[in-house]
Amino acid sequence: KYEQERVQNKSTYWVVFELLWRDFFKFFAVKHGNSIFFLDGTLGKKAHGEHPNSRRWSLDKRHLQAWKExxxxxxxxxxNMRELAASGFMSNRGRQNVCSFLSIDMK
Structure with a gap:
């Protein structure tokens, strides 16, 4: 309604876009509960062709500390992690990259 009555531009587009993503993940979390954080996902299944033991997170605290530092x-x-430590800020793309590394690639 705001866009129809006032103005429609890239900024208003992105506000709506981000609100839609927020709502999607909120309802997804309500539906699936804690399983959204499970290593095997919300369906409790391994990825197609994946070895059952291939998705294990490292429990080595030294790896986590190295990531943090x-x-x-x-x-x-x-x-990206050093930028965060120095400035208290990390770009959205940086957050995506370091989180992906932590949850998938770090061994």
Whole structure:
């Protein structure tokens, strides 16, 4: 309604876009509960063709500490984590990259 009565531009588009994503994930979380955080996903199934033991998270606290300090050996991850430590800020793309690394790639 605001866009119809006032103005429609890239900024109003992105507000609506982000609100839709917020609502989608909110309802998804309500429907699936804690399973959204499970390693095997909301369906409790391994990915097609995946070995049952291939998705294990490292429990080595040294790896987690290295990630936090930007000492993983992966320049993109390390630069983003150091930026966060130095400035208190990390871009959205940076957050996506370091989270993906933490949850999928770090061993």
């Amino acid at each position: 930007g000492r993983t050996g992966y320049p993109l991850v390390d630069a």
